[in-house]
Amino acid sequence: MSLRWPWWASATVALALIAAMTLLPLGAMLREAGVIDWKAVTNDTYLQRVIRFSLYQAFASTALALLSAIPVALALSHKPSFPGRALIVSLFSLSLVIPTIVAIFGIVAVFGRTGWLSHILALVDIEPLPFYGLPGILIAHVFFNMPLAARILLNSLESIPADNWRLCRQLGMSPWAIFRHLEWHRMKHQLPALALLIFTLCFTSFAIVMTLGGGPRSTTIEVAIYQALRFDFDITLAVALACIQLLICLSLMALSTLLRHDNTMGFDIYKAPLKINSGTHENNPRQGLWPGAAWHMTHAGVLLFSTALVVTPLLALLVSSFNSKTLSVLADTTTLSALSNTLAVALSAACLSVALGLALLQSTRYLRIRLARERVGQWVQLTGNIILVLPPLVLGTGLFLLLRPLADVFSIALTLVVMINSLMALPFVLRILDAPMMNAAHAQDRLLRSLGIQGWNRWRHIDWPQLRKPLALALALAATLAAGDLSAIALFGSERVRTLPLLLYQRMGSYRLEEAAVTAGILLLSCLCLFAIIQWIVGGREHARTR
Amino acid sequence: MQCLRQVIIFQIFSMSLTSVQNSMFKTPFAASFPRQLLSIALLVATAGAMTVASATDDQRSLTIYTYESFTAEWGPGPAIKAGFEEQCGDCTVNFVALDSSAGILNRVQLEGKSSPADVVLGLDTNLMAIAEDSGLLTESGVDTDDLTLPITWNSDIFVPFDYGYFAFVYDTEALPEPPASFDELIAAPDDLKIIIQDPRTSTPGLGLLLWMKSVYGDQAAEKWQALQPHILTVTKGWSEAYFSLFLNGEAPMVLSYSTSPAYHMEVDETDRYQAAPFSDGHYLQVEVAALLAQSPRQELGREFLNYLVGKNAQASIPLGNVMYPVTDLQEQLPASFDRLISPSRTLQFTPEEVRDGRKSWINEWLEASTGG
Numbered sequence: 001m002s003l004r005w006p007w008w009a010s011a012t013v014a015l016a017l018i019a020a021m022t023l024l025p026l027g028a029m030l031r032e033a034g035v036i037d038w039k040a041v042t043n044d045t046y047l048q049r050v051i052r053f054s055l056y057q058a059f060a061s062t063a064l065a066l067l068s069a070i071p072v073a074l075a076l077s078h079k080p081s082f083p084g085r086a087l088i089v090s091l092f093s094l095s096l097v098i099p100t101i102v103a104i105f106g107i108v109a110v111f112g113r114t115g116w117l118s119h120i121l122a123l124v125d126i127e128p129l130p131f132y133g134l135p136g137i138l139i140a141h142v143f144f145n146m147p148l149a150a151r152i153l154l155n156s157l158e159s160i161p162a163d164n165w166r167l168c169r170q171l172g173m174s175p176w177a178i179f180r181h182l183e184w185h186r187m188k189h190q191l192p193a194l195a196l197l198i199f200t201l202c203f204t205s206f207a208i209v210m211t212l213g214g215g216p217r218s219t220t221i222e223v224a225i226y227q228a229l230r231f232d233f234d235i236t237l238a239v240a241l242a243c244i245q246l247l248i249c250l251s252l253m254a255l256s257t258l259l260r261h262d263n264t265m266g267f268d269i270y271k272a273p274l275k276i277n278s279g280t281h282e283n284n285p286r287q288g289l290w291p292g293a294a295w296h297m298t299h300a301g302v303l304l305f306s307t308a309l310v311v312t313p314l315l316a317l318l319v320s321s322f323n324s325k326t327l328s329v330l331a332d333t334t335t336l337s338a339l340s341n342t343l344a345v346a347l348s349a350a351c352l353s354v355a356l357g358l359a360l361l362q363s364t365r366y367l368r369i370r371l372a373r374e375r376v377g378q379w380v381q382l383t384g385n386i387i388l389v390l391p392p393l394v395l396g397t398g399l400f401l402l403l404r405p406l407a408d409v410f411s412i413a414l415t416l417v418v419m420i421n422s423l424m425a426l427p428f429v430l431r432i433l434d435a436p437m438m439n440a441a442h443a444q445d446r447l448l449r450s451l452g453i454q455g456w457n458r459w460r461h462i463d464w465p466q467l468r469k470p471l472a473l474a475l476a477l478a479a480t481l482a483a484g485d486l487s488a489i490a491l492f493g494s495e496r497v498r499t500l501p502l503l504l505y506q507r508m509g510s511y512r513l514e515e516a517a518v519t520a521g522i523l524l525l526s527c528l529c530l531f532a533i534i535q536w537i538v539g540g541r542e543h544a545r546t547r
Numbered sequence: 548m549q550c551l552r553q554v555i556i557f558q559i560f561s562m563s564l565t566s567v568q569n570s571m572f573k574t575p576f577a578a579s580f581p582r583q584l585l586s587i588a589l590l591v592a593t594a595g596a597m598t599v600a601s602a603t604d605d606q607r608s609l610t611i612y613t614y615e616s617f618t619a620e621w622g623p624g625p626a627i628k629a630g631f632e633e634q635c636g637d638c639t640v641n642f643v644a645l646d647s648s649a650g651i652l653n654r655v656q657l658e659g660k661s662s663p664a665d666v667v668l669g670l671d672t673n674l675m676a677i678a679e680d681s682g683l684l685t686e687s688g689v690d691t692d693d694l695t696l697p698i699t700w701n702s703d704i705f706v707p708f709d710y711g712y713f714a715f716v717y718d719t720e721a722l723p724e725p726p727a728s729f730d731e732l733i734a735a736p737d738d739l740k741i742i743i744q745d746p747r748t749s750t751p752g753l754g755l756l757l758w759m760k761s762v763y764g765d766q767a768a769e770k771w772q773a774l775q776p777h778i779l780t781v782t783k784g785w786s787e788a789y790f791s792l793f794l795n796g797e798a799p800m801v802l803s804y805s806t807s808p809a810y811h812m813e814v815d816e817t818d819r820y821q822a823a824p825f826s827d828g829h830y831l832q833v834e835v836a837a838l839l840a841q842s843p844r845q846e847l848g849r850e851f852l853n854y855l856v857g858k859n860a861q862a863s864i865p866l867g868n869v870m871y872p873v874t875d876l877q878e879q880l881p882a883s884f885d886r887l888i889s890p891s892r893t894l895q896f897t898p899e900e901v902r903d904g905r906k907s908w909i910n911e912w913l914e915a916s917t918g919g
Contacts, residue, residue: 046910049917113797132780215745215781216916231747232909233656408661494654495643506646509783511791 007370011363011380014356018426021419022386025398032239032401041240047224051244054220057134058203061141062195068142068306069149074183075302076150077157078290082299088307089154092147094314099484099527100144100207101501105508105520106313107140108212109320114513116316136212141205145198147310156190157183165285175290193259200252204245204391207486207501211508221245225393226490229400239401242394253389320514321521329518334503339522342483342499345417346530349482350475352422357429357474360384361437369441381434385427392420392487400491413492417499420488425478432477436470437463472539476531483527500526607638609847612655613668614648615786616868621814623867627860631851634859638847647748647784652678655839659683665842666851668708671750672833672895673757675705676902685840688849694856694873697831697893705835706852708860709870712829712890713754714805714822715741716789721799725823729762733773740779740798742788746909750832751785755802756912757901758830761894767908771915781916805829805888810869812883828892834870 041047076085110116111131118128129135160182168178206222213219219227221241228238290299329335360381368377387395399416403409409416440463448458486501493502500523507516618624628640645651648669655662662683670678678684686703694700696707715732717725722739726732732741744752760767779798782788793801805822812818836855838848854860861872862879872880896904 044910046913046917049914053917215778216913219917227747229657231650231653231745233653404657404659408658408663410658411661411663495645509646510787511795 007366008363010359014359014363015380015383017356018383018386018423021399021423022390022395025395025400025402026390027398028402029239029242029394029398032235033243036236036240036243038240041237047241047244050219050221050224050241053218054203054222057137057141057209057218057220058199058205060134061138061145061202062199064138065142065145065149065198066191066195069146069153070187071302072146072150072306073153073157073187074179075299076154077183078286078295079299079303080284080286082303085303088303089151091307091310092151094310097480097527098314099486099501099523101211101484101486101504102317102520102524102527103143103313104140104208104211105504105516106315106317107136107143108508108513109316109517110313111136111139116312132212133215133218137205137209137218140208140212141202143309143313144208145201146306149194149198150306152194153187153190156186160186162285165289168289169285173289175295178289193256196252196256196259200249200256203252204249206393206490207505210486210490211505221248222391222393222487225397229397229491235401238397242397245391246389246394249391250389317517317520317524320517323514323517325514326518329515330522334498335500335519335522338498338500338503338519339526341414341497342501342523342526343530345414345421345485345489345499346479346483348414348418349421349425350479350534352418353425353429353478354433354471354474356422356426357384357433358437360430361433365437365441368438369445381430384430387423387426392424392485393491395420395423396488396491409492410494410496413489413494413497416492417485417488418482421482421485422478424485425481428481429474429478432470432474433467436467440466469539472535472537475538476534479530479534480527483530484523605639606844607635607847608641609638609665609844609851610641610643610663611666611668611851612643612645612651612664614651615644615646615784617669618642618644619786621867623860623863626863626867627855630859631854634854635847635850640851647744648750649674649746649748649753650784652681653748655683656681660841662839662841664839665844665848666836666838668836668855669750670705670835670837671754672831672835672898673750673753673901673905674898675702675835676898677905678837679704679898680902683839683841684837685845687836687838687852689852689856691856695875696833696873698833698895702835705837706856707833707835707873708855709864709868709872710831710833711804711806711870712831712893713751713758714803714807714825714829714888715800716793716803716807716820716822717800718793718796719819719821721796725800725821727824728826729759729770729774732777733770735777737776739777739800741777741800741802742779742792742798743781743802744785744788745781745783746912748783749785750834751802751804752781753905754830754832756908757896758894760904760908761830761896762827768911768915771912775916778916804832804870805890806865806869806871806884809881809883809887810866812886813866813881822888824888824891826891828894829890830894834868 076082076089079085082088108115108131111129112118113128113131115131121128131139164182168182173181203220204222205220206226209218209220209223210226213223221244225238225241225245228234228241290296360383364377364380367373367380396416399419400409403412403416444462448454448462453462483499484501485499486505489499489502490505493499498506500519504516504519504523507513507519613624616622624642628642631640632638643664645654648671651667651669652674655664655667658664660683667678667684684704687706689706691700691702691706694707696710700707715725726735726739732739743755746752746756759770763770780792782792785803788801789803789807792798793803800823803822808818808821811820836852838845838852842848856873858874858876858879861874862876864870864872865876865879865881865884871884
C-alpha cells in the first residue's frame with residue numbers, strides 16, 4: 001500500500017458528510033422560517049393546545065413511569081434470589097430494543113377495544129375501557145419507560161455497600177426506616193436526571209402518539225409536524241413547529257447537561273455501569289430485613305405484575321400473529337417488498353453509520369494519541385452526536401425542503417431514510433467503537449510504528465481482529481434500530497416505497513388487525529435475525545451474546 | 548431525541564461489550580479471512596440494494612392517483628381499467644391507491660413538478676379552487692355540456708365523474724330511531740356514537756366540516772364542541788371508517804353518502820343500513836378528475852378522461868363507487884337508487900368560498916376537537 005492518506009482525510013470526509021446531512025437541511029429550514037409570522041404562530045390556539053398536550057402527556061407519563069418503577073426496583077433489590085430474577089431483568093431490556101411499532105401492536109392486542117383485557121372484563125360484565133387517546137399513550141409510555149427507570153434505579157440500589165445493610169440489621173431498622181434513610185436517599189439522587197430523560201423521551205414520542213392518539217385530540221408537536229407536512233401541505237406550519245420542537249429539545253438538553261454536571265445530583269447516562277448482580281448471593285446482606293409472608297407476597301406481587309405488563313403484549317403479539325391471514329400476508333407482494341426494503345434500509349444505514357463512525361475515530365485516534373490533542377479529538381468526535389439535539393422529524397422536514405425543488409422526494413425515500421437513520425445510530429456507534437479503537441492503538445501504536453506496519457496491513461492484521469466484535473455489535477444494533485424506525489419512513493414513505501414499520505402502521509391504521517399482527521411478527525423476527533446474523537458473520541463464531 | 552433511547556440501549560449492550568473486549572485478544576489473527584470477505588460482500592450487496600431501480604418510462608402507461616375504495620376489487624376501478632385498456636389498444640392504466648381522497652391533492656403538491664402522476668381522480672368540488680391554484684393541472688378538453696349534474700358545470704380543468712350527498716348512514720338494528728337533524732344528533736344521549744373522517748385527509752371529512760358550516764355558520768365551532776362526546780373516532784379515510792369500524796359494529800352511525808344504502812340493498816340484499824335524512828338539508832359533493840400539466844402523456848390522459856364520463860365507465864359508478872352517475876344510464880341505473888332519500892335542501896359552498904375559508908374552518912375544527 002504505497003498510497004498514504006493524510007491522517008485528517010477520513011474525518012474531513014465524514015465531517016463533510018455529516019454537515020451536509022444536518023446543516024444543509026437545517027439551513028433550508030431556517031431560511032424558510034425567516035418568513036414565518038411568529039406572532040400569528042404563538043397566538044394560534046391549536047398550536048398552544050398541541051404544545052400543552054405534549055408537555056402534559058410527557059409529564060403524566062414520567063410521573064407514572066417513575067412511580068411504578070420505584071416499587072419494582074425496590075422489589076428486585078430486596079429479592080436478589082427471586083426465582084427468574086435475571087430473566088426479569090433481561091426482559092426489561094427487551095422492551096428497549098424491539099421496534100416501537102411492534103410493541104405498540106402488542107399493547108393494542110392486550111389493552112385495545114377488542115384486546116385481551118376487554119375480553120376478561122367482558123366476563124365480569126365491565127365495558128371495555130377507553131384506550132385510544134391519552135390512556136393508550138400513557139400505557140405505552142409506561143411500558144417503554146418503566147423498565148428503563150427500574151433498571152437504572154436498581155443499579156443505584158445495588159451500589160449500596162453490604163456494610164450498610166449489615167448496619168441496618170444490627171440497628172434493627174424497620175422496612176420504612178430503611179427506605180427513608182438508605183434506599184430513598186440513594187434513589188433521589190438519580191430521580192431528577194432520570195425524570196428529565198424520560199420526560200424528553202415522552203415529549204418527542206412519535207410512533208406511540210401517532211398510532212394510539214386517536215385523532216386530533218391527542219397530538220404532540222412531533223406528530224403535528226408530520227401532519228402539517230403530510231396532511232395539510234402546510235410547509236410554514238411544519239417549519240414553525242419544527243423550530244419550536246428544536247428550541248424545546250435544546251433547552252431540555254441544556255437542562256440535562258446542567259443536572260449531569262453536578263456529580264452528586266447527576267445521573268450520568270453514559271458512565272453508569274448497569275451491573276446486575278446475578279442473584280446467587282450466598283451471603284445476602286439483605287436477608288431478613290423484610291420479614292414475614294406479607295412482605296414476601298408484596299414483593300412477589302410487584303414483580304409478577306410488572307413482568308406481566310412487559311410480557312403480555314409480546315405474548316399477545318406472538319399468539320395473534322398466527323391467524324387465518326398468516327399465509328396470505330406472507331405471500332403478499334406488498335409484505336415481501338416491504339421486507340426487502342426494510343432489510344436494505346437496515347443494512348445500508350448500519351454500514352453508512354459505522355463507516356462514518358470509523359472515519360471519525362480513525363482521525364481522532366491520530367489526534368489523540370500521536371498528536372496528544374485529547375481535547376480537540378473529543379470535540380471532533382462530539383460532532384457525531386449532533387443528531388441528539390435534532391429530532392428525526394425536524395431533520396426530515398429540513399431534508400424535504402432542501403430536496404423538493406431538486407427531485408421527487410418520494411422516489412428517493414429509501415435513501416433519505418437511510419441517511420436519517422445512519423445519523424440516528426451514529427452517537428451509539430461512536431460510543432461502542434471509541435474504547436476498542438483507542439485500546440487497539442494504545443497497546444500497539446509505538447510497536448507498529450517502529451515496525452512500519454500501516455495502512456491496509458495494519459487494518460487487516462492488527463485492527464480488524466480486535467475490532468470485529470465491537471464492529472459487529474455496532475452494525476447489528478444500528479441495523480436493528482433502522483429496521484424498526486417509523487419517523488423517517490412516515491415522512492417519506494408512500495405506496496411506492498414502504499418498509500415493514502410503515503406497512504404495520506398503515507395496517508393498524510385501517511384496523512386490519514389480523515394482517516397487522518402478521519406484519520408485526522415478521523418485523524420482530526427480521527430484527528432478531530438481523531441482530532444475530534450480523535454478529536455471526538461479522539463478529540466471528542464466538543460472537544457477543546445478546547442481552 | 549430518539550437517540551437518548553439509543554444511548555440507553557447502548558448501556559445495556561455495553562455489558563455484552565465488556566465481554567467482547569475481554570475475548571478480543573483471544574481471537575486468532577488468521578482464519579478470519581473468509582469472514583472478512585463475507586463482510587465485504589455484505590457491504591457491496593447493501594450498496595447494490597441502495598441503488599433504487601427507476602421505473603421504466605412507458606409512453607403508453609398512464610399513472611392515476613386515486614383513493615383506496617376506487618381501486619378495490621368491488622370498486623369501479625378494475626372495470627374502468629379493463630374497459631379503457633381495451634378501447635385504447637396498447638396502453639396500460641396504473642391506479643395508485645393513496646390512503647385518502649384529500650391526500651391525493653396533498654401528494655401532488657408535495658411532489659410538485661416531478662410527480663409521476665398523469666391524472667388525479669377523486670378530488671371534489673370543495674378542493675377544486677385549491678387544486679387549480681397550485682398550477683399543477685391543465686385543461687381536460689372534455690365536453691361536459693351533456694352531463695346530468697344537479698348544478699351547472701363551468702370548469703375546463705375538472706371533469707366531474709359522479710356525485711352524491713353527504714349523509715349519516717346508520718345501522719337500523721343498533722339504532723331504530725336515528726336523529727333527524729344536527730340539533731337532534733347533538734342533543735342525543737352521549738352513548739350515541741358516530742365515526743367521522745379527518746377533514747385534512749378525506750373529502751367526506753371536509754364535506755362534514757362544510758355541511759356543519761353551511762348549517763350553523765358562525766356557531767359551527769361551538770356546535771363541533773357540543774358534538775365531541777358523540778365522536779367515537781376520527782379516521783384518516785372513508786374506507787376504514789365505513790368498512791373496518793362501522794360494518795364491524797364499532798358504532799351505529801358513520802359519515803358517508805345518501806347513496807351508500809343502495810349497495811347494501813343491491814349487493815347484500817338487505818335494508819339494514821339506511822341514510823338518515825336531516826331536515827337541515829344535505830351537502831352536495833361532485834367528484835372530479837383532472838389532468839396534470841407536467842404529464843408527458845397528455846393525449847392518453849385526455850382520452851381517459853373522455854372515457855371516464857362515457858356510458859361504459861359510468862355504468863360501473865352506481866354500484867362500484869355507490870354514487871350517482873353523471874350520464875343518464877336509463878334502465879342501467881339500479882332500481883334501489885329510486886329508494887334513496889332525496890335531500891330536502893341541497894347545500895353547497897362555491898369552490899372559491901371553500902378555498903378562502905378552509906384553513907380557518909379546519910383550525911376551528913382542530914381547536915374544537917382538541918379542546919374537549
